[in-house]
Structure formats: structure tokens, C-alpha cells
Amino acid sequence: HRRSVAETAMFRIKTLLGGHLSLRDYDAQAGEAMAMVKAVNKMTLLGMPNSIRIA
Template sequence: MTDDHKYLESLIQSADIDKTIEVLADTGYDSNNTYIILENKGIKATIAPPKNTKKAYMQPRSDTINYIKEKGYHVGRNKNKYGRRAIIENTIYRYKSIIGTKLRSRKWDNQNIETQLGCHILNKMTNLGMPQSVKLT
């Protein structure tokens, strides 16, 4: 077993680097090395540091830590719209609950199609069941 941030480079290599403008990650990816990797690739890092983090050496990371110390943890999360990560996590949870945690196909092309079908089904179900919200005045 290893730390999440040690997988970052391989994850970025498997992604479409030309379309990747931001990495939104949990505290497992927080490290000076993560910020170096992302900065070198021109990718914005939105990573919540652990609550007990004292100091950082990379400018964007130290700015985040100092802002949270000054304004508070929740204000820092709101500033960076970190709540988007919870929405993503919830979507993955829904996918696994409805579709399952394993792919049934063995061939890569079939796994790709299976994943796309699962996402299509999840999107359909979400569109059918989402409530209409209105702001009360």
C-alpha cells in the first residue's frame, strides 16, 4: 500500500492532458511534490490540506494553508468550491450502488462500452428523479 499522491503522475498520464485544467483531490494527494507536478503541467491544484498542516514550500499550497489559517477551514473550502468533490464522490457511490463495483467484461473495448452504458443509465435515472428547486423570497 502506498500514499495516494504517489499515483498522481500515472493518473495524469492516463488522462487527456490537453483537456485537464484542474485537479480536485482530497487530502491524500496533498504534498509539495503534487503541487510541483501539477504546476509543471500547467494544471491548477484544488486540494484540501490536512487540518494539522503547519507550513508548505510551494506557493499555491502555502497560500491555501495560510488562507485557511486566517479565515477558517470552511471559508477556505467555499472559496475553492471544494464541495464539488463531494458531488463527484456521491456520483461514484450512486454508480457503484446501481451498476456494481466490478466490470463484467474482460476485454478492454467491452469494458469501455460497459462503463459508458453505466454512465448513460445513471444520467437517465438522475434526470428522471432530480427535484426542481426554487429559491423562496
């Protein structure tokens, strides 16, 4: 199940932001990947409803 969730997350990232990293240096690629993940997390958070408890 965890593998399926991870594969779904990677598919979501690649679909939204492109399927490749544009930078050549490994450290730069790691930073680019983290920026992509943060962007997807932010978009996911913005799409979630704000719920409040009513009683």
C-alpha cells in the first residue's frame, strides 16, 4: 500500500510539473525536486476544504 501511495504521488508531481529535472548538478537537482514537492503540497493544501466543528 505504501508503494502505491508513493507511486501515485510521483505520478502527480510528474504530471503537474514535467517529467524531468532541468539542472545537471546532483545537489541542484535535489533542490529542484524539493521545490517541486513543496509546490505540489501547497497546491494540494489550497484545494482542501476548511472544515470547522459545529457542536
